[in-house]
Amino acid sequence: MTAHTPALSRRRTAIVTAVVACGLLLAACGGNEMEGMDHGSDSSASASVTPAAGHDPAPGAFNDADVTFAQAMIPHHQQALEMARLADGRASDAEIKTLAAAIEQAQDTEIRTMKSWLKAWGRPESADASMPGTHHGSSGSDHSRMSGMMSADAMRRLRAAQGTAFDRMFAELMIEHHQGAIAMAEDQRKNGRDATAQELAADVVENQSAEVEKFRRILDRL
Structure with missing residues (x-):
């Protein structure tokens, strides 16, 4: 029994060595396979992430017309909000009050949406950053955009203004303001690339055209 001990020890050592080697090989293969799966999962997750409707589009699917539209429409909408908020305490016509509230709600949401686009695209919110000397806001601008x-x-x-005088002036000014927004949106529909921006432009054309007609009917009866 003692004479067989060295041979047995050698066989046991060989078996243990083989088992360990196999274990290391399997671990290495498994690790490489899992590593590949992890990278694949990350890539798939990134590719499958879709932005919420009306928010950040996928960066890259845009052109200069999309950027111009968002940068110009943000201050344009901001002035519409300023005008709409003046109706509180000044307007006397119920329909004017309703339209002012609708404009405030819709355009405030659209401003946040367009800001999210510009952030996703890596572009500044204001066109002033790329066009020195231009000034947008309630003071007005002669720029065609x-x-x-x-x-x-x-x-x-x-x-x-107060009462009926405010109602009439608000309707007249908002018609002009909406017509400017519609022209900008039509330009976006012709020249833009981003699908989300195209959809918002189509909404602007449809909704603000309808509001222009409502304001005209109000003016006819005031």
Whole structure:
């Protein structure tokens, strides 16, 4: 029994060595396979992530027209919000009040949406950053991309108006303001690339055209 011990020890050593080697080989194969699966999962997850409707589009699927549309429409909408908020305490016509509230709700949401696009695209929110010397806002602008913007004087007159005078002025100014937005949206539909921006532009054309007609009917009866 003692004479067989060295041979047995050698066989046991060989068996243990083989088992260990197989274990290491399996672990290495398994590790490489799992590593590949992890990378594949990450890639699939990234590719399958879709933005919420009306929010960040996939970066890359846009062109300069999309950027121009968002950068110009944000201050254009901001002035519409400023105008709509003046109706509280000044407007007397019920339909004017309803339209003002609808404009405020819709355009505030659209502003947030367009800001999210620009962030996703890596572009500044304001066109001023790329066009020194231009100024957007309630003071107005003569730039073609900002058609329909009210002058500072028009905004002062609207703030000073009350009752029916406010209702009539608000309708007149908002028609002009909406027509400017519609023109900008039509340009986006012709020249833009991003599908989400195209959808919003189509909504602007449809909704604001309908509101223009409502304001015209209001003016006919005031």
